[in-house]
Amino acid sequence: MSTTLGESEKAVKPVKVKDEVEVVYSQEHWRLLCELRSRARQLLTALPEALLVGSVARGDVHGGSDVDIALLEPSPPSIVEERLAGKGINVVVRELVQATPLSTPRLYIHLEGNSKVSVPLAPLARLEEEFYRFAGSIGLAQLEKGERVAGVNKRLLAVIPTPRGHIEFSIIGREEEVARMLGVSVDVVKDRVSALTRRDERGRTGLYLRLEIPAWESPEEAIARVAKRVPALRNKLEGWL
Secondary structure, eight states: OEEEOOSSOOOOOOOSOOOOEEEEOOHHHHHHHHHHHHHHHHHHHHSTTSEEESHHHHSOOOTTOOEEEEOSSOOOHHHHHHHHHTTTOOEEEEEEEESSTTSOOEEEEEETTTEEEEEESSOOOHHHHHHHHHHOEEOHHHHHTTOOOOEEOTTSEEEEEETTEEEEEEOTTOHHHHHHHHTOOHHHHHHHHHHHHHHHHHOOOOOSEEEEEETTSOHHHHHHHHHHHOHHHHHHHTTTO
C-alpha cells in the first residue's frame, strides 16, 4: 500500500495501531529535505563531532521540521557558540532545560532557520544517549553521502527509508523488534512509548527546569547563577561546569 505524504503534519499524537505502509515523497518533499539537509551540513561542518537527529536524518520531514544537532559529550557552551560564529551562524536564544531532577541538563542553542544545537552539560546517561539512535541519527560523513537512517518519530511510528520515501508502522506492541532493528536496548523503546502515551493521555507534562538565556548573556554565567538556587541542577553539574 502506498500513500503520498501530506503538506503539513497534524497535531503530534502517538499512533497506537498502524499496519506497515509505504509513504511516497512528492517533489516538494524532496526539495524540502534537501534544503534542511543543506542547513544541517553547515552546522555539522562547524561541529563535526555532533549528530544530526530526527526527521532530517530519517527523511520524514514536513514544513515545521527543525534541524536538530546534538553533541554527545559535555562541552563549554561559549566554545560551541564560537565555533558556530566562525561559520557565520548566529545565536538567537538559548534554553537551559532539565527534564527531571535526575536528567542530564542540556543547553539548547537556538539558531536562525528553525535550527538548534543540544549541548549536554554533564555526561549523558545510557538511555539518554541511546535515544539518538532510537530517533535516528547520522554524522557529517553519512550526511554528505546522502544517507538516511531508520528511527522512530514522535507519533511512535518506525520510519524506514526507501528509495521512494519510507515505510512506517506503529511500534506499540513491536518494541523488541524495533529495538533489534535500531540496535538499541528495549529499555529505551519502552521508555519512549511510556512517556509519549502518558503525555497523550494526561496532557503535556511540564519540565523540571526550563529557562531562557538571551544571546547577549554569557551562558556559563547564567547556568552557574541558576545552579546556586536549584539543587538538582547543581548536583548534576558538579565537576563539569
